[in-house]
Amino acid sequence: MPKLGCGWVMRIIFLGPPGVGKGTQSQKLVDYWSIPHISTGEMLREATRNKTELGLKAAAQMEGGRLASDEIVVQMVRQRLAQSDCRNGYLLDGFPRTLPQAASLDLGLAVDDDAVDAVLNLEVDQEELFRRLMARALKEDRGDDNEDTIRNRMKVYNDMTFPLIQYYEEQKVLFRIDGIGTIEEVFDRIQTVLKEVAEKRA
Numbered sequence: 001m002p003k004l005g006c007g008w009v010m011r012i013i014f015l016g017p018p019g020v021g022k023g024t025q026s027q028k029l030v031d032y033w034s035i036p037h038i039s040t041g042e043m044l045r046e047a048t049r050n051k052t053e054l055g056l057k058a059a060a061q062m063e064g065g066r067l068a069s070d071e072i073v074v075q076m077v078r079q080r081l082a083q084s085d086c087r088n089g090y091l092l093d094g095f096p097r098t099l100p101q102a103a104s105l106d107l108g109l110a111v112d113d114d115a116v117d118a119v120l121n122l123e124v125d126q127e128e129l130f131r132r133l134m135a136r137a138l139k140e141d142r143g144d145d146n147e148d149t150i151r152n153r154m155k156v157y158n159d160m161t162f163p164l165i166q167y168y169e170e171q172k173v174l175f176r177i178d179g180i181g182t183i184e185e186v187f188d189r190i191q192t193v194l195k196e197v198a199e200k201r202a
Contacts, residue, residue: 008198010035010089011114013096015164016122017157019132020179021186022093025122028187029091033194036085040094043076044068054079073097074104081108089117099163118197119168120190121161124179129154 010033016022030037047055054076058068077095080086096102109115124132130150137145168174175193179186 008089008201009117010194010198011109011117012089012091012194013116013119013168014091014093014122015119015161016179017124017129017154017161019129019136020122020124021183022122024183025187025190026091026093028183029190032191033089033091035089035091037091037093038077038080038086038095040073040077040092040097043080044073047076070098070100070104074101074108077105078108096164097160099167102164102167116168116171116173117201118194119174120177120193121165121174122177122179122186126154128180 014026026037044058048059054072058072096105133150177189
C-alpha cells in the first residue's frame with residue numbers, strides 16, 4: 001500500500017446508527033486522509049435530480065417509499081469508485097446495506113486486486129443512543145419522532161446491520177469503535193485503528 005501525503009491509501013466503510021455521531025467523524029476522517037466521502041443517499045438524489053439513466057431507474061423504483069435495488073446501487077457505487085479522486089481511497093457511508101451489496105463490492109475491488117481496508121462500526125449503548133435521538137427530535141421539532149418510532153428505527157437498523165457485521169468480522173476487517181466521549185476522543189480511537197491497519201498492510 002503506497003504512502004500518500006499525511007497517511008496511506010485507505011478504503012473505509014463506516015457503519016453506525018443514526019445519532020451515533022457518524023456524520024461528524026466522517027467529515028474529520030475525509031479531511032485528515034484527503035479522501036472523498038461517498039454517500040449512497042446523496043448519489044441517488046443527485047442521479048435522480050440529473051435524470052441519469054441509473055437515476056431514472058432508481059426514481060421509478062423508489063416511488064411509494066421503496067428502496068432502490070441492490071443492482072442499481074452497486075452500479076452507481078462502482079461508477080463512482082472508478083473516478084480519479086478515489087484512487088487514493090475513500091470513505092463509504094450508507095453502503096453496503098445488504099450482504100449482496102457487500103459481496104458485489106468485494107468482487108468489484110478484486111478485479112483491480114484491491115480490498116476494503118477497514119470497516120468501522122461506531123457503537124454507543126442503546127439507551128444512550130435512544131436519549132440522543134429523543135433529544136435531537138425535541139431540538140429539531142421532529143413531530144413524527146416519538147419513543148415508539150425511534151426504538152423501531154433502532155431495531156430495524158440493528159437487524160439490517162447484524163449480518164454485515166458478521167460478514168466483515170469473518171474477513172477480519174471490522175473494528176468496533178466506542179462512540180462515547182468527546183468528538184476528539186472518538187476521533188483519536190478511530191485514528192489509532194486506521195494507522196495500525198495501514199502499517200500492517202504497508
